[in-house]
Amino acid sequence: AQKITQTQPGMFVQEKEAVTLDCTYDTSDPSYGLFWYKQPSSGEMIFLIYQGSYDQQNATEGRYSLNFQKARKSANLVISASQLGDSAMYFCAMRDDQTGANNLFFGTGTRLTVIP
Amino acid sequence: DAGVTQSPTHLIKTRGQQVTLRCSPISGHKSVSWYQQVLGQGPQFIFQYYEKEERGRGNFPDRFSARQFPNYSSELNVNALLLGDSALYLCASSKIAGGGETQYFGPGTRLLVL
Numbered sequence: 001a002q003k004i005t006q007t008q009p010g011m012f013v014q015e016k017e018a019v020t021l022d023c024t025y026d027t028s029d030p031s032y033g034l035f036w037y038k039q040p041s042s043g044e045m046i047f048l049i050y051q052g053s054y055d056q057q058n059a060t061e062g063r064y065s066l067n068f069q070k071a072r073k074s075a076n077l078v079i080s081a082s083q084l085g086d087s088a089m090y091f092c093a094m095r096d097d098q099t100g101a102n103n104l105f106f107g108t109g110t111r112l113t114v115i116p
Numbered sequence: 117d118a119g120v121t122q123s124p125t126h127l128i129k130t131r132g133q134q135v136t137l138r139c140s141p142i143s144g145h146k147s148v149s150w151y152q153q154v155l156g157q158g159p160q161f162i163f164q165y166y167e168k169e170e171r172g173r174g175n176f177p178d179r180f181s182a183r184q185f186p187n188y189s190s191e192l193n194v195n196a197l198l199l200g201d202s203a204l205y206l207c208a209s210s211k212i213a214g215g216g217e218t219q220y221f222g223p224g225t226r227l228l229v230l
Binding site for chain 2: 035042045046050093103104105106107108
């Protein structure tokens with residue numbers, strides 16, 4: 001069964017500094033996708049970045065990068081040059097590509113607070 | 117382009133009642149998924165629909181049902197509401213089901229069951 005673990009309930013970072021949010025996953029399927037979403041207090045889940053299990057390079061999207069270590073089954077999110085607007089909940093999610101469905105399995109999230 | 121829209125934004129119901137939540141996907145997206153997010157947890161998958169057919173179902177009781185319409189919008193119905201159904205209900209759309217497509221979420225419907 002698929003499982004996503006986020007061990008950091010809360011993280012603090014100084015404005016303009018970089019921060020790493022941890023995510024480990026467990027699956028026996030060779031094909032899967034890993035996602036990070038941001039959820040502000042308004043509730044909407046905002047897509048940040050995607051990494052496919054067969055991708056050779058780590059994904060990057062602007063200030064977001066995904067540190068993908070397949071052998072360790074980890075997919076950490078790195079946010080560079082933190083901004084006050086980055087304060088939110090961050091969820092790591094995995095999609096099982098084998099079933100033909102598109103459902104995501106989410107971790108419990110990490111609350112990031114950016115300090116001015 | 118408009119994102120995923122959901123209605124209503126907030127809803128208060130009492131135990132035993134029935135509720136219908138609505139979702140309109142991004143234009144061009146044919147797949148809609150529903151998730152339940154209880155306070156303090158990550159979203160949990162409820163249903164996925166693609167081309168009006170159910171493609172996946174999560175571990176939820178039969179009180180939960182959904183459907184997709186020819187214009188790809190979707191409804192989630194919950195019967196015989198329980199206090200534990202209080203949650204944020206999120207709808208997500210993608211171009212197709214499976215195939216590596218990213219899901220984009222709407223703002224959610226906050227349901228409170230008293």
